[in-house]
Amino acid sequence: MNQEVDKKEPGEVTTLYNEFEAWTVNTGGQTIHAKRMPGFFRTFKDRAQLALWLPFFLVPYLRWNGKQAILLDVDHNQFHFFNLTVLPQDIWMLSLVLLVAAMTLFAVTSVASRVWCGYFCFQTAWTDWFTLIEDKIEGNPTARRKLDNAPWSFDKLKKKVLKHAAWMLIALLTGISFSIWFVDAFDYWNKLVHFHLPMVGWVVITMFFFGTYILAGFLREQTCFWLCPYARIQGVMSDNQTILPTYDYTRGEPRGKIRRGGQAVAPQGDCIDCFQCVQVCPTGVDIRNGQQLGCITCGLCIDACDVVMDKINKPRGLIRYASLDELSGMPAKKIYQHPRTLVYLSIILLALSGIVWGLTHMGSITLKVVHERQPLFVQMSDGSIQNKFDFKVLNKTDKDFRVKVTAEGGVKDQVIVGVEHDPMTHHGRGTSFTVFVKAPSANITQDVVPIQFRVSNVEDPDVFAEYTSKFYGPNK
Amino acid sequence: MSDKHDASSVPTTGHVWDDDLGDYINQPPKWWMLGLTVSAIWCVVYWLYYPAFPISNAGYFTKGLGGWTAIGEMEADKSVVDEVRGKFEAKLKDMTPAAILADSELTEYVTRSGKVLFGDNCAACHGTNGVGTHDKQGLFAPILNDDDWLYGGTIDTIYETIKGGRQGMMMAHADMLSEAEIDTLANAVAAGKPTSTPLFAEKGCTACHGEDGKGMQAMGSANLTDSVWRFDSSVEGIKYTIKHGVNAGTPETRVAVMPVFEGGKLSDSEIKKLAVYVYKFGGGQAQ
Numbered sequence: 001m002n003q004e005v006d007k008k009e010p011g012e013v014t015t016l017y018n019e020f021e022a023w024t025v026n027t028g029g030q031t032i033h034a035k036r037m038p039g040f041f042r043t044f045k046d047r048a049q050l051a052l053w054l055p056f057f058l059v060p061y062l063r064w065n066g067k068q069a070i071l072l073d074v075d076h077n078q079f080h081f082f083n084l085t086v087l088p089q090d091i092w093m094l095s096l097v098l099l100v101a102a103m104t105l106f107a108v109t110s111v112a113s114r115v116w117c118g119y120f121c122f123q124t125a126w127t128d129w130f131t132l133i134e135d136k137i138e139g140n141p142t143a144r145r146k147l148d149n150a151p152w153s154f155d156k157l158k159k160k161v162l163k164h165a166a167w168m169l170i171a172l173l174t175g176i177s178f179s180i181w182f183v184d185a186f187d188y189w190n191k192l193v194h195f196h197l198p199m200v201g202w203v204v205i206t207m208f209f210f211g212t213y214i215l216a217g218f219l220r221e222q223t224c225f226w227l228c229p230y231a232r233i234q235g236v237m238s239d240n241q242t243i244l245p246t247y248d249y250t251r252g253e254p255r256g257k258i259r260r261g262g263q264a265v266a267p268q269g270d271c272i273d274c275f276q277c278v279q280v281c282p283t284g285v286d287i288r289n290g291q292q293l294g295c296i297t298c299g300l301c302i303d304a305c306d307v308v309m310d311k312i313n314k315p316r317g318l319i320r321y322a323s324l325d326e327l328s329g330m331p332a333k334k335i336y337q338h339p340r341t342l343v344y345l346s347i348i349l350l351a352l353s354g355i356v357w358g359l360t361h362m363g364s365i366t367l368k369v370v371h372e373r374q375p376l377f378v379q380m381s382d383g384s385i386q387n388k389f390d391f392k393v394l395n396k397t398d399k400d401f402r403v404k405v406t407a408e409g410g411v412k413d414q415v416i417v418g419v420e421h422d423p424m425t426h427h428g429r430g431t432s433f434t435v436f437v438k439a440p441s442a443n444i445t446q447d448v449v450p451i452q453f454r455v456s457n458v459e460d461p462d463v464f465a466e467y468t469s470k471f472y473g474p475n476k
Numbered sequence: 477m478s479d480k481h482d483a484s485s486v487p488t489t490g491h492v493w494d495d496d497l498g499d500y501i502n503q504p505p506k507w508w509m510l511g512l513t514v515s516a517i518w519c520v521v522y523w524l525y526y527p528a529f530p531i532s533n534a535g536y537f538t539k540g541l542g543g544w545t546a547i548g549e550m551e552a553d554k555s556v557v558d559e560v561r562g563k564f565e566a567k568l569k570d571m572t573p574a575a576i577l578a579d580s581e582l583t584e585y586v587t588r589s590g591k592v593l594f595g596d597n598c599a600a601c602h603g604t605n606g607v608g609t610h611d612k613q614g615l616f617a618p619i620l621n622d623d624d625w626l627y628g629g630t631i632d633t634i635y636e637t638i639k640g641g642r643q644g645m646m647m648a649h650a651d652m653l654s655e656a657e658i659d660t661l662a663n664a665v666a667a668g669k670p671t672s673t674p675l676f677a678e679k680g681c682t683a684c685h686g687e688d689g690k691g692m693q694a695m696g697s698a699n700l701t702d703s704v705w706r707f708d709s710s711v712e713g714i715k716y717t718i719k720h721g722v723n724a725g726t727p728e729t730r731v732a733v734m735p736v737f738e739g740g741k742l743s744d745s746e747i748k749k750l751a752v753y754v755y756k757f758g759g760g761q762a763q
Contacts, residue, residue: 375607378758381624381702388621388758418758424580432584436758 028222031148032284033141034131037276039303045118049125057173060180072182078428084359085428087396089366093358099351105230107344109237111335112321113244113291117231118298123223126174126216127282130167137163141279167217168209175208221283224296235293239340240324241333244297247271247288247319248327255288258312270314277301277319287319365403365425367455367465368392369435376472379441385473386417386438393432393455393465395425401463403455410451410471411439422458437471444473561589565745573635573751574763583752590753593746597737598754606757613716613730614708621757624704628693629761635751637734638742642696644706644732646684648721653679662714665689670700706732 026032036042062069064082071080079086086093108115117124138144138159150156179201180188191197197205215223224231238244252271271288278286280301285294287301305319326332335341372388380386393403402422407414417436425431437451451471456464488498503509523529525542564585568576576582595604603609606620623629626644627637649658657675664673670689676682681689684697691699698706707717707730720728737747754760 372605374605375621378619378621379703380622380759381699381704383703386622386758434756434758 026221026284027226028219030284032221032282033144034282034284034300035141035276035279035304036132036135037280037300037304037307039300039306041299041303045124045128045298045300048119049128052120053122053125057177060177060185068184070181071184074182076428085396085398086362087394087428089394089396090358090362093355096351096354096358100348100355103344103348103351105234106237107341107348109234110239110242110338110341110344113238113242114231114234114295114297117224117234117296121230121296123215123228124282124296124298126170126212127220129170130216130220131282133166133170134163137166164217167213171209171212171216172205174212175205178208179204221294224283225294231293231296238291240330241338243321243323243326244291245287245295245299245302245319246291246322246324246327247277248317248322249288250327252288252318270309270318272308272312274308276304276308280304362396363465364395364397364463365455365457365465366394366396367453367467368394369453369467369469371469371472377474379474380438383441384438385441385444386436387471389435389437389453389469391423391433391435391453391455392430393423393425394430395427397463398427400424400426401460402458404458404461405435406454406456407437408452408454409468410437410449411473412443414439414443414451414471439471439473441473447473447475449473568745568748571748573631573748573755576748576752577631577755583756586749586752587756590749593742593750594753597742598750606754614713615706618706619704620754621759622704623759623761624699624702625693625759625761626691626696626698626706629755629759630763631751631755631760632763633693634754634760635747638747638750638754639736639738641736642732642734644696644722644730646697646717646722646724646730648719648724648726648729649679650719653718658715658718661718662711665700665714666709666711668701668703 059070060068067080069080069082071078073080077088079091105116134144138147147156147159176188176192183201188197188201191201192205219227252269254266254269255271255273256268258272277288278284278301280303281287282298282300283294283296285292287295299321302319302321306316309316309318323332368391370390370392372390376387378386378388391405395401402424404422405416405419407416415438417438419433419435423431423433435453449471450468452466452468454464454466456462486500486502488500491499504512523538524540526540526544527537528540529538531537564582567582568586571579571582576586594602594606598606601609601617602620603617608619609616618626625633627633627642653661657679660673661670661675661679661681664670664676670676670681670685671687676685676689677687684695685691685700686697689700690702691697707713717730720726720730722730722732738744742750
């Protein structure tokens with residue numbers, strides 16, 4: 001590649017393009033048939049993706065006190081998490097949860113590169129399961145390529161139909177499993193088998209069915225290359241101290257086929273150019289070209305290379321998790337010498353403490369008061385001034401209760417009218433009612449005075465919420 | 477998804493700029509052509525399915541195979557709303573306004589539709605939220621959110637008022653009273669103490685406004701002792717009212733007419749809704 005560049009005069013614009021001639025990208029023209037090889041990273045990947053995604057299929061069936069334990073109830077704008085119910089008002093905590101997730105992704109990526117991509121991402125996981133099915137039905141990569149090129153026969157048809165049927169089954173199950181996080185799982189199944197799902201239910205399941213089938217069955221690594229923004233974002237997060245699956249070029253080069261019985265013509269590195277690392281790669285990249293966009297850092301090439309190194313009696317780790325610093329012989333830095341990671345960690349800590357604060361301070365009742373704007377005040381027949389307030393009380397507990405309305409501040413000798421019956425608030429939703437405050441005209445000294453309302457549970461006055469509004473009177 | 481990545485075999489138009497920039501004669505990518513074809517087919521399907529082509533200037537057009545009409549879609553949407561409202565409306569039919577008021581769920585329902593009805597039928601005179609409107613003679617229509625009622629502020633009387641309308645009446649006294657008498661009376665009324673002058677009883681004001689000057693709701697005469705005024709509250713304004721009366725048939729007289737709403741634009745249910753809505757303004761009185 002470098003020789004090519006050297007041919008041109010330096011400074012010529014076209015020299016830049018010469019590098020691209022050597023840059024080959026598989027844009028889907030060729031299907032990657034990766035070999036499955038046992039090993040440490042294979043096992044780790046299998047377990048990691050199962051640990052994260054098996055709950056995705058199973059958790060919605062978990063019951064708690066007769067209700068679904070975890071339910072993102074979009075119909076009723078509620079989020080149930082065991083005993084906890086979160087209403088839209090507290091959804092700011094969700095943004096903190098997302099922040100924690102994002103920062104965890106950043107922190108992990110800066111320390112150990114694309115761990116998410118390699119072992120946890122749904123695209124990786126589903127593609128891996130889909131290719132596992134393909135491997136079981138159609139055979140190893142060589143057999144698969146042969147089958148693809150073979151003319152249609154009953155055997156080919158049988159295998160293909162079986163494979164696609166299995167894929168579709170998983171795709172369907174994926175759509176169902178996604179849906180039941182948002183509606184009651186058993187109710188959903190009941191409606192599904194009776195074809196009674198609402199429109200939105202069919203739309204979601206169809207989208208997920210085709211999404212899964214196409215993304216995991218056909219697009220596969222192309223998704224990581226061209227669709228996924230995180231692949232790109234994470235790609236730029238690694239630096240010289242990040243450990244990632246790396247080919248030790250100082251040890252491996254110059255690569256060459258091993259020669260039996262004869263003397264090597266020139267001094268030779270440990271890499272015997274066997275292409276095992278490329279053949280096991282699920283995205284079909286050659287790790288020996290260095291860290292690149294297509295590499296999801298799943299470590300399968302490490303497994304493959306280690307097997308080969310064992311066979312040729314060379315030490316393992318020609319491809320290994322190493323940082324660029326390590327390869328160039330620089331001393332490894334400690335984590336506290338990596339300020340970026342520390343920044344990520346501190347943001348995670350802040351966000352987590354925000355969530356903890358939010359969960360512990362989530363009041364069980366909220367109050368909003370809107371002062372009537374037209375008219376701001378009304379003069380009554382006895383000369384007193386009356387203001388109208390619209391109360392919105394949100395009862396976040398799981399019981400209905402009556403609330404008492406009291407006020408502090410405002411005008412001397414004011415009377416609260418209209419809520420003598422202590423309005424009933426319904427659990428899990430808002431209740432609105434009107435409150436009038438009447439005050440003697442003589443006591444009104446300012447045209448606007450603050451008034452602090454408090455609603456409290458009649459049976460348990462410790463459950464209360466306050467809101468400061470204003471009392472308007474005539475201009476004096 | 478383009479099929480060709482090796483550009484060297486693609487013929488060019490032959491035009492060359494800046495030494496090596498050529499213009500390829502290249503097929504658009506397959507996916508793009510596919511998209512174009514599907515879109516074209518979609519257009520045809522759309523034409524056939526929906527009303528589309530005008531046929532003549534007389535307003536004829538192809539009706540479409542799907543039978544879709546805009547009015548049909550509107551009716552379908554409306555029936556969804558009607559279904560939600562239906563169970564409330566059925567209840568309202570046989571209930572008295574007082575019974576509706578006692579039911580908090582129904583009250584919430586009727587105050588919501590009452591807001592719209594009030595805006596359409598009442599706000600022109602009584603103002604948004606019943607704040608009253610003014611003309612050059614002073615208050616044109618009564619404020620509805622205070623607790624002073626000419627004809628009574630219970631839910632039933634409010635309902636009666638909307639249903640049957642009201643006609644204010646007060647004789648013009650310009651010919652019956654001297655200027656000095658009118659002045660004395662006006663000043664006493666303006667101070668909120670009409671009974672402080674013997675003229676109030678002597679001249680027969682008590683016949684309508686009562687011996688205590690607090691008015692009679694049965695006939696809609698105003699309470700002259702409180703701080704809420706039907707017309708202009710200045711001494712001059714009160715004098716004008718005494719002189720020219722209300723609905724007294726002269727061009728100068730003050731006008732106070734509440735139209736009849738029964739049997740006209742509003743159904744009985746709608747009048748009930750409005751009664752509850754007005755009652756909830758803040759001045760409604762217990763039975």
